[in-house]
Amino acid sequence: MTLEATRNQLAGYAFLIEHYRLNVLPNWHTSLVSPTGTLRSTIQDDGQVESVYPQSYWPGDRAGDHLEFALKYDGVNLGILSAFFEAVTAEETADWIASKPTGKYARRIWFLYEFLTGLELPLADLTKGNYIELLEADRYYTTAPGRRVRRQRVIDNLLGGRTFCPVIRRTDKLAAMEGIDLRKLCDEVVTTYPPELLRRALSYLYNKETKSSFEIEHIKPSASRTGKFIGLLEMAEHRDFCGKPLLIEVHNRIVDPRFRDTDYRRNQNYVGQTVSYQKQLIHYVCPKSDDLPELMEGLLTAHRIMKEGAVPAIIHAAVIAYGFVFMHPFEDGNGRIHRFLIHNILFLRGAVPRGLMFPVSAAMLKDPALYDHSLEAFSSPLMRLVEYDLDDLGQMTVPGETGRWYRYIDMTAQAEALYDFVRLTIEHELVEELDFLANYDKTKQAISEIVDMPDRLIDLFIQLCLQNNGCLSARKRESHFGFLADDELADMENAVRAGYTRD
Secondary structure, three states: OOOHHHHHHOOOHHHHHHHHOOOOOOOOEEEEEOOOOOOOEEEOOOOEEEEEEEEEOOOOOOOOHHHHHHHHHHHHOOHHHHHHHHHOOHHHHHHHHHHOOOOOOHHHHHHHHHHHHHOOOOOOOOOOOOOOOOOOOOOOOOOOOEEEEEOOOEOOOOOOOOOOOOOEEOOEEEHHHHOOOOOHHHHHOOOOHHHHHHHHHHHHHHHHHHHHHHOHHHHOOOOHHHHHHHHHHOOOOOOOOHHHHHHHHHHHHOOOHHOOOOOOOOOOOEEEEEEEEOOOEEEEEEEOOOOOOHHHHHHEEEHHHHHOOOOOHHHHHHHHHHHHHHHHHOOHHHHHHHHHHHHHHHHHHHOOOOOOOHHHHHHHHHHHHHHHHHHHHHHHHOOOOOOEEEOOOEEEEOOOOOHHHOOEEEHHHHHHHHHHHHHHHHHHHHHHHHHHHHHHHHHHHHHHHHOOOOOOHHHHHHHHHHHHOOOOOHHHHHHHHHOOOOHHHHHHHHHHHHHOOOO
C-alpha cells in the first residue's frame, strides 16, 4: 500500500485554501477524508475542531464539490468564500452551479458569489421552486423574516450587508443562553430590594462602570472625565447612538478636548506596547483608514438590520460593540466606546429594566483572561496574516489589501464572552452592589443607635473599618474618632462586622 493511499486528504475549505493558496483567517472547523476508518473529531485547546471523515465522504475533485462540502460540514465562512471567488473565474463558478441548478447548496453559493463580489453570473433567474434560507436558522443566528431574493429563490437572513457581515454560530453555550430570560432574571434580582435603595444604587452603578471601564485601559481619569463618562452612560438608555455623527459626538465627549475629531481617523492605527527603547510589541493592527468609511457604514447597516430582524439582544450587542473595537475608528477612546455601545444596545433592545444598568466593565475587569480571549479570538489569527512596517517614530504602514479580514468575521467567541459577562454582571456584580448598600443602611442604623454621630462621621467610620478588616486602626481613631469610649468603639466595630459578614 502506498503512502498516498493511507494519507488523510484535505476537504472543504482546507482543500480550497491549499489548492488556491488563499490568504485567509482560519475557519473554526477543518475537514479531512481518510481512506479508512470512521468519522472522528478532535477539539483543540483554542476551540478549533478537526474532523476526519471516512472515504465515502470524499466530495470529488472539482472546486465546486469542495465548496458544497464546506457549506455542509465546515459552515459558512464569508471571508474564505470571498477570497475563493476572487481566485476562480466567474465561468468556472457558473458552470458548476449550472450543473446543479436547483440544488440548495448551489443556490446558496450562487447568491453568495453575487453578494460578496457585487458581480452577476451569466445565469438566468430561477422561476420555480421553494424559497430556502441562506443560513440555516438551527445552525446560525439570523434575521427574521429575512429578505426574499427572487433570482436564486433564497431568503437572505444574514446579519449584515456586503461591506460588513459577521457570522455567529448557534453553539451549545449560546443555545443555553436563549433558554435563560436575562431580563426576567434581572427583574427577580431587583424586586427583592426596596425601590428607594434601587434609586440610590443607580449612581453607585454608574460610578462603578465608569471606574472599571477606565481601569481596564489602565487609565486614572480626572473628576471631570469621570463625570463626562457617567453623563454619557446616563444617556445610553434614551437614544440610539449607532450613527456616525453620534459616535463622533460620543468620542469627543470622552477624550481630551485637544484630540477631538470631526471624522474617523485618517492614519494607520494599531494597539501595542513599548517593551524597550524604540521597540514596540504590536498586539493588533487596525483596518486601513481608506477602508474605514465603508467598514463603519457596513457596521451601522448591520445594526439596523439586526434591530429590525429580531436578533437576540446579546448577539446584537456583541456584533456592534466588538465590531466597533475591531474597526478602531478613532485615535483614542475606542475601548470605552466599545463598552458604552454594549449598554446602549442592551437598553435599546429592552434587556435592561428602566432605571437600572449593568456594570459589565466590572465583570470584564474581574475576568481579564476571558475579556482578552474575546479580543484575541480575532486579533491573534489576524496578526499571523497581516504584514506591516513600523518606522522609528512609531508610524505604521500596511501594504496590500486587508479589508476582507475585517469585513467578514466569525464573532461566535465574542457573543459567548458577552453572554458570560452579562450573566456574571446580573448574578454577581449587581447583587454585590445592592447587598452592599442594603448592609450599609443596616450598619449605619446600628451605629447611630450606639452613638448619635453626624452622617458624615458614620460614613467615614464604616469606610475606614471596611478598609481594615472590620476594625478601626489606632492611628485613624486618634485622628478622627478620639471622642469615642472603648466600649462604644468595640460595639461600633461589631456592628460593621455583623453588617458585612457573608453567609
